[in-house]
Amino acid sequence: MEKVLEVKNLSKSLSGRLIINDVSFDVFSGEVFGFLGPNGAGKSTTIKMILGLLTEDCGTITINGFDHRKEYEKSMKKVGGIVENPEMYENLSGRTNIEMYARLHEGVTPERINEVIELVGMTLWAKEKVKKYSLGMKQRMGIAQALVHRPNLLILDEPTNGLDAQGIMELRNMLKRLAHEEGVAILVSSHQLFEMEQMCDRICIISRGKIAAINTIEELRALGGEDNYLLSTADVNRAVEILNSAGKGNIIKQTAEGKLTLVASDEEISGIIKLLSTSDVLITGVNKITASLEEAYIEILNGGAKK
Amino acid sequence: MTGLKALIHNELIKSVKRSAIILFIIMISLTLILGALVSLVFSISDGIISDVNYMDNIDESIESTRELYLSATDPADKLSYAEQLSEYEAQKYLLEDEDYTIAAYKYAMYYDAVDMYSSLIFQGYYDDIISGSGHISDEILSEYSYIFDIDVTQAQVYADEYKSIKSFDDYIDYMNKQINSSNLTSDQKEIEKRALEYHVMIDPDGSDIYSSQSIEQYKTLAYSINDKHDYPESLSVLSYEKEEEYRNALAALETSFNKGAGVNSGRYYGELTSEVMLSVSMSFTMIILVVISGGMISSEITSGSIKSLVIAPVKRYKIALAKIITIAVYGLGLTLVAYLVTFIIVSLIYGGPSAIMPYVTSFSLVIPGPLYLLIKFLIYYFEAMVYAMFAFMLSVLTKNTAISVAIPLLIDMVISGIGQLVALLSGNNIVSMVINCLPTSHFDICSRLFGFSASGINITLNGETLSGVASSPSPVISFIYLFVLGLGMTLAAIDTFRHRDIVK
Numbered sequence: 001m002e003k004v005l006e007v008k009n010l011s012k013s014l015s016g017r018l019i020i021n022d023v024s025f026d027v028f029s030g031e032v033f034g035f036l037g038p039n040g041a042g043k044s045t046t047i048k049m050i051l052g053l054l055t056e057d058c059g060t061i062t063i064n065g066f067d068h069r070k071e072y073e074k075s076m077k078k079v080g081g082i083v084e085n086p087e088m089y090e091n092l093s094g095r096t097n098i099e100m101y102a103r104l105h106e107g108v109t110p111e112r113i114n115e116v117i118e119l120v121g122m123t124l125w126a127k128e129k130v131k132k133y134s135l136g137m138k139q140r141m142g143i144a145q146a147l148v149h150r151p152n153l154l155i156l157d158e159p160t161n162g163l164d165a166q167g168i169m170e171l172r173n174m175l176k177r178l179a180h181e182e183g184v185a186i187l188v189s190s191h192q193l194f195e196m197e198q199m200c201d202r203i204c205i206i207s208r209g210k211i212a213a214i215n216t217i218e219e220l221r222a223l224g225g226e227d228n229y230l231l232s233t234a235d236v237n238r239a240v241e242i243l244n245s246a247g248k249g250n251i252i253k254q255t256a257e258g259k260l261t262l263v264a265s266d267e268e269i270s271g272i273i274k275l276l277s278t279s280d281v282l283i284t285g286v287n288k289i290t291a292s293l294e295e296a297y298i299e300i301l302n303g304g305a306k307k
Numbered sequence: 308m309t310g311l312k313a314l315i316h317n318e319l320i321k322s323v324k325r326s327a328i329i330l331f332i333i334m335i336s337l338t339l340i341l342g343a344l345v346s347l348v349f350s351i352s353d354g355i356i357s358d359v360n361y362m363d364n365i366d367e368s369i370e371s372t373r374e375l376y377l378s379a380t381d382p383a384d385k386l387s388y389a390e391q392l393s394e395y396e397a398q399k400y401l402l403e404d405e406d407y408t409i410a411a412y413k414y415a416m417y418y419d420a421v422d423m424y425s426s427l428i429f430q431g432y433y434d435d436i437i438s439g440s441g442h443i444s445d446e447i448l449s450e451y452s453y454i455f456d457i458d459v460t461q462a463q464v465y466a467d468e469y470k471s472i473k474s475f476d477d478y479i480d481y482m483n484k485q486i487n488s489s490n491l492t493s494d495q496k497e498i499e500k501r502a503l504e505y506h507v508m509i510d511p512d513g514s515d516i517y518s519s520q521s522i523e524q525y526k527t528l529a530y531s532i533n534d535k536h537d538y539p540e541s542l543s544v545l546s547y548e549k550e551e552e553y554r555n556a557l558a559a560l561e562t563s564f565n566k567g568a569g570v571n572s573g574r575y576y577g578e579l580t581s582e583v584m585l586s587v588s589m590s591f592t593m594i595i596l597v598v599i600s601g602g603m604i605s606s607e608i609t610s611g612s613i614k615s616l617v618i619a620p621v622k623r624y625k626i627a628l629a630k631i632i633t634i635a636v637y638g639l640g641l642t643l644v645a646y647l648v649t650f651i652i653v654s655l656i657y658g659g660p661s662a663i664m665p666y667v668t669s670f671s672l673v674i675p676g677p678l679y680l681l682i683k684f685l686i687y688y689f690e691a692m693v694y695a696m697f698a699f700m701l702s703v704l705t706k707n708t709a710i711s712v713a714i715p716l717l718i719d720m721v722i723s724g725i726g727q728l729v730a731l732l733s734g735n736n737i738v739s740m741v742i743n744c745l746p747t748s749h750f751d752i753c754s755r756l757f758g759f760s761a762s763g764i765n766i767t768l769n770g771e772t773l774s775g776v777a778s779s780p781s782p783v784i785s786f787i788y789l790f791v792l793g794l795g796m797t798l799a800a801i802d803t804f805r806h807r808d809i810v811k
Binding site: 014048051052053054055072073074075076077079080081083084085087088089090091092096097100101103104105145 | 310313314316317320321324610611612614615616617618619620621622623806808809810
């Protein structure tokens, strides 16, 4: 995996307040990198600095090996992005907007423009003026624009805003395909954990302008704890007794009227069910409770876990 | 300059806005209406105002000058009053007669009479100097007073002869015959023939009664050098220094004839009309440019569309530069349209494209007419660009379109308001007020640079000179000042845009 974006010790103050404090991270080709954090954590500010909309106070941004400050034109050559809402020229058609954007890049053919418009399913609307578009349509056109010059780094700030459930699913699949099949490095920001979990390979959690953690989804899940199983049985006391006598009392997490919560892996739990049923404990139901990513997230935000 | 061309291409697509197109249409139609209106006013005023008002004035002038002439004791004063008096009387003859051809002949005859009269007075003056009295005797004056009586019958004969001339060739033949049958020396005939050639050159259709003044000027200088007599000033023998001076003046006059600049021609109203039309259309050009450039950065920042520009792999300064170049291209296009419309209309109304050429009353025009038009074009264009760059700079600094458009327009209004105030205070009439109200007329850089009126602000109408805003003491300095101002604002805009955070 090739390092496409390298952010090092980035800091930025706005009106005397430190918004971004010593942020460093890398994004590699072929991965969807999530930028997760509550509102006002500094996600957008960091993205705006990477895209050249804000100037950094200190730190370096390197894209495809080119220093952002020294070789801006070269560094931005293969970058596509949408910041906040995809703003286009309202009085012009979606296609004209993309054509204008394409003109600023090398080697974009009219066929390629058709291709990206079709990719986002906007072929029917491409010749309409942008002011007639809904937010979701603008978002789709914005993504088409960001992709038109075949960038190897795609930066999307809250890309699911305004998209319906189907649109979100399509976007998710498209981004995954771009990353995993075409090797594009994708940086996506969101404040929605669920969305990030579905989309990203790695997640960077940012809080109050600082990086709190950078983990893969699996690592994050692990931080949230092991999976739990909820056993329903009429005879809780006997079940506890059997487990204790079998030397497995340590897996009992919680007991309640008719319910028993166990911490165990998938392999362990089948043995336990077998043990209990052979001991004539009637099990009326088994529910797996996935370890909460949310827990891990909240814990990291509160300064608990580190990368 | 990779990317710059694409950026300019995009800017041209973006800035074609409905508001700008409407303004453009208003500009063209207003220019056309005003041009037609002004030429109508001039054609009426030429017949009515000058005849009625001017005649009142000229009777008064004749009366007062006659009194001054009679009461004057100093011979030099007496002479200058006599000259003035004969000039006024000649003009009166000219204006009283509706037939310009006859009037022109009367005027020409009168001019001859005035010349003779003046020289006789001079003669008398010198006689008296010699006799020691220092006064011109009444006998001498009365002796030559017959010269005032114009032979109207003879003028009619000349007029009929003149009217029988149907073509250029007829005219040249007629004049050559006159010259050949005269009792001039061969050198003098040569001067007359050359003067005739120049006359045909600057006034080919004989419609311009004023062109004879320039020709007279030419002949006076040529005769002075030829006869070694100082005709324009003292009638005494021409000094070496004076001869040098007259030779230079003659050369300058010949240059201006040869370079095709109008000299004392009837193009006067044509140029004035074109000035009014250009003032209006250039004011609109300025407004359109300010509206476009005032919103160029700020509206894109407000709408957020600037983001897709900044994300593209082009340097910031190129984005600003592309916008400035687009404004400059628009400005050039609009100025060209303004000139073209004016040129066509003035040509149609006043007959022929030469009507737009400058009207010059002295020897000062030593640059060719087309070059003069080009300089004027650039000054107009440059002035509009200064305002546009000001709006552009404000657009970058304030990120607010309304402020960026309003402030330059407000400043322009204040400046022309001052011009109006000056015109009011200096007691000028409504015409100068109207001209000064036109937003772009106040700079009048051309007259400051070249010493003659190019903008039509300092015009003489009905014997009264209408002056515009008090001119700057140093035209060169004010020109440099404007240039530096425009450039400074452009650079400030680019530099601010380069380093500024585009979004919060």
